[in-house]
Amino acid sequence: MNKSDILFDYKHIWHPYSSMINPLPCYSVISAKGVYLKLKNGKNIIDGMSSWWSTIHGYNHPILNKSLRKQIKKISHVMFGGITHPSAILLCRKLIKLTPEKLDCIFLSDSGSISIEVAIKMLIQYWESLGQNRTKILTIRNSYHGDTFGAMSVSDPDNSIHKIYNQFLPKNLFANAPCSNFHEEWNSNDIISFQKIIEKNKLNIAGVILEPIVQGIGGMKFYHPMFLKKVEELCKYYSIPLVFDEIATGFGRTGKFFAFQHANVVPDILCLGKSMTGGTITLAATLTSRNIANTISNSNIRCFMHGPTYMGNPLACSVAYANIKILEKNEWKTQVFNIEKELCKSLLPLINHPRVLDVRILGAIGVVECKQQVNLELIQKFFVNNGVWIRPFKKLIYIVPPYVISINNLKKLVNVIAKSLNENTLFI
Structure with missing residues (x-):
C-alpha cells in the first residue's frame, strides 16, 4: 500500500464514526x-x-481458515429462500445445543444490529398475531443495541451516539439503569424505576430488551445479576417477552458462555453476533421460543416478514460452526x-x-x-x-x-x- x-482512503472512504472533512487518521494494516x-x-x-x-481466537486461526477454504470450494453463497444447506443446519444444531432448551427456533442474519431489528419485528408481529397492537419496547438507560434504526430506538435517546436521530426514531420506554455494580451488594431500589414503568405500560409493551450484565458503548458498566432476575420475574408476571442482546458478551467474554448465565435466567429471544464466527466474516442470529415462533406463524400473514439477502450464508455458517467447535474444547x-x-x-x-x-x-x-x-x-x-x-x-x-493473548502481551x-x-x- x-x-x-x-x-x-483519506479523500474517499468514510470510516466508522468519522468525518469526511477532517477524518481521524487511519493506520494501514497489511496482515x-x-x-x-x-x-x-x-x-x-x-x-x-x-x-x-469479535476475533476471540486471534487472527488467521488455522482451523477457521481451513473451514472457509473447504466451504468455498463447494459454495460461497446461495439464497436461503426455499433453499437450505448443510452449513446452516450444522450451525443451528450447535446453537440449539448451546443455548437454553426454551430457545429452539433460529433466524440467521448478517450483523448484530440486524439481529436486534429481527427481534423487535418478532415482538411486534407476535402481539399482532394475538390481536394486540403493542409497539413499545422497554429497556434501560445507557443502553446500546446497534446503529440501524430499530436498534437505535432502543438505545439511550439522551446519552448515546444516536441522539441526533431522535426526531425520526420511535419513542420507546427507558427505565433507570441499575446502580448496583456486578461485584457489589444488590440494592433493591435499582428495580423500582423499571417496575413502575412496566406496571404503568403493561398493556402497551411488546417486549423488554437488555444487554445482560455489561452495558457496552453506554459506559462499559457491569451491573448486578440480581437486576436480571428481577426483570425476568416482572416479565413473567406480566407475560411480556424478554430479549437479551448478547452480541458483544456471548461466547465467553464475561467468564460465562453467555452473560445471562451469571443470573441464571433465560430470555424469550436471544440475539448473537460479533464473535460467533471468530471474527472472520459477518453473521448473526436471533433465537426465540417455539411459542413466539408458532404464534407468529399462526397469524393471518402466516410467516415472519423478514429476509436478508445473505441470510444463512454458507461461508459464514461454516466458519461459525468451526468457531463453536473450538469453544467446545x-x-x-x-x-x-x-x-x-x-x-x-x-x-x-x-x-x-x-x-x-x-x-x-x-x-x-x-x-x-x-x-x-x-x-x-x-x-x-x-x-x-x-x-x-x-x-x-x-x-x-x-x-x-x-x-489467546499471552500474559506478557496482556501486561x-x-x-x-x-x-x-x-x-x-x-x-x-
Missing part, C-alpha cells in the same frame, strides 16, 4: 496473525480490541480466567492514579474510566507508537483482547495504558 492509496496486526511499515502491534470484540474458560486474573493484578491498581475515576474488570474485559475525555487522535497515535492497538471513546480506555497492553495516563496532551 503506497502513499496514493492512503491519500485515496494479521495471532494477536498481532502488521502495519504497512512492518511494525507489529498487539490488538487489545479483538476487532471490536473449553479452553476459553481457562483463557478468560487467566486474563481476568492478570487484569485484577495489573490493571486494577490504576484506580489510584489521579486521572482515573474507576477501573472495572469482568472476564476478558478491562475498563479504565478517566476523569477527562481522551483526545482520540493523539491517544490512538500514542498507543500505536507504543506497539498496541486500543480504541478508546469519550472517557473510557478499555480492552477486550483475544482469548504490555496494561503498561501502555498506565503510561498514557501520565501524558497530559492525550486528554481534553
